[in-house]
Amino acid sequence: MVSLAEKMAANMDSSVFSKATELKKRLWFTVLALIVFRMGTFIPLPGIDSRVMAEIFARHSGGILGMFNMFSGGALERMTIFALNIMPYISASIIIQLGQVIFPPLAQLKKEGEAGHRKMTHYTKMLTVLITIVQGYGIAIGLMSLSNGDGSSAVVIAPLPFIVSTIISLVGGTMFIVWLGDQITSRGVGNGSSLIITVGIIANIFPAIAQTLELGRVGSLSPFVILGLFVMSILLVAIILKVEMAQRKILIQYPKGQGQSRNSAGSSHMPLKVNPTGVIPPIFASALLLLPITVANIWSENGPEWVQTLSRYLGHGQPLYLCLYTFLIVFFAFFYTAVVVNPEETAENLKKHGGFIAGIRPGKNTAEYLDYVVTRLTVLGALYLAALCILPELLIAKLSVPFVLGGTTLLIVVQVTMDFISQVQSHLFAYQYEGLIKKARIVKNKR
Numbered sequence: 001m002v003s004l005a006e007k008m009a010a011n012m013d014s015s016v017f018s019k020a021t022e023l024k025k026r027l028w029f030t031v032l033a034l035i036v037f038r039m040g041t042f043i044p045l046p047g048i049d050s051r052v053m054a055e056i057f058a059r060h061s062g063g064i065l066g067m068f069n070m071f072s073g074g075a076l077e078r079m080t081i082f083a084l085n086i087m088p089y090i091s092a093s094i095i096i097q098l099g100q101v102i103f104p105p106l107a108q109l110k111k112e113g114e115a116g117h118r119k120m121t122h123y124t125k126m127l128t129v130l131i132t133i134v135q136g137y138g139i140a141i142g143l144m145s146l147s148n149g150d151g152s153s154a155v156v157i158a159p160l161p162f163i164v165s166t167i168i169s170l171v172g173g174t175m176f177i178v179w180l181g182d183q184i185t186s187r188g189v190g191n192g193s194s195l196i197i198t199v200g201i202i203a204n205i206f207p208a209i210a211q212t213l214e215l216g217r218v219g220s221l222s223p224f225v226i227l228g229l230f231v232m233s234i235l236l237v238a239i240i241l242k243v244e245m246a247q248r249k250i251l252i253q254y255p256k257g258q259g260q261s262r263n264s265a266g267s268s269h270m271p272l273k274v275n276p277t278g279v280i281p282p283i284f285a286s287a288l289l290l291l292p293i294t295v296a297n298i299w300s301e302n303g304p305e306w307v308q309t310l311s312r313y314l315g316h317g318q319p320l321y322l323c324l325y326t327f328l329i330v331f332f333a334f335f336y337t338a339v340v341v342n343p344e345e346t347a348e349n350l351k352k353h354g355g356f357i358a359g360i361r362p363g364k365n366t367a368e369y370l371d372y373v374v375t376r377l378t379v380l381g382a383l384y385l386a387a388l389c390i391l392p393e394l395l396i397a398k399l400s401v402p403f404v405l406g407g408t409t410l411l412i413v414v415q416v417t418m419d420f421i422s423q424v425q426s427h428l429f430a431y432q433y434e435g436l437i438k439k440a441r442i443v444k445n446k447r
Contacts, residue, residue, distance in 0.1 A: 023427040030188035041075040047157035073200025081173030090287040092127035136170040190420040275381035285328035333382035343370035
């Protein structure tokens, strides 16, 4: 049987979009907000010598610093007010969500509905400010120790004013991005935070392609390797699309009178995604690793020996970095699945509405069965995410090609694009559905 959504999608044409004024307003708002974000990535921190900073960054861009620069849309390379991007907010979100597991008052807030959600958001933003202050201080101290080959310092003003101005600028820039992401989510289309990260990645795609071709021109990479990299990227996109759309459908049956007709029992399907966490595990893992490693990379220029050693061991493609990255991806895959999927609650809701899984008793048995299915899917999803993010990183580390061709970045871009398109379609469906209701009322009144 064809669903209502499928019928509407089949009948949808460009005229529907042209009449959807609310959707067009949301799209324009989203575009303008992202343009504002991109403009902010070019506003430098006070007291920075951009020429010296560019020379220093060029010496480290092949490491983990280059990956964080990609997430920030090039803001880190230019050392702008948006250098930390939205990563401190993501780190704060991780800490708050972990706190819900071990701190009962935070867990209680989650049960208070909208009021509890507002309090959690407020605490997350307060923690974001604290994290940004600490990271801003670390970056300011690290920048003051940097110099290029001729001894020129990256900082051209006195230490104390530079530290204070850097912290204020980074805190202001980060919180503005958080506010801008919230505005996109509420007044635009798509998830604001994810779109901001995605725009930063997309901004580096063409420079990354040009850099890869330049490596081929100077003979650092053979044409076959370059061709293989682009083929690998296309295959990764195809795999991501296939897995992200894959679902495990569980048949739910209802007694007579609650199904599709009065004479027979009704049924429906409960779709469970193979990767229910989406891009959250790689983003969370990157947020936890990238920021401390970035500070370590900056300090390693003229810092203590232990910082230099740590920076080497946690370098891009190094075994310790890959092990930590894999562990964090798998951990957050299971952790976030436990947050968003609650088998006991789902089983209880099914029981209340009279639904049951064929061959499974309602209540506790249903919860155990759902937990079993979700656990197996999470294992597959975690292995898929780990392989997708780690294997290309190994090739990139060995060949020194841009990070934008890696699995993590491709996963984020594809996932966010799919979510964006899905939300656009939802707005169009809602508009077309309202139009059908109005037409039905007009026909009814005429009769």
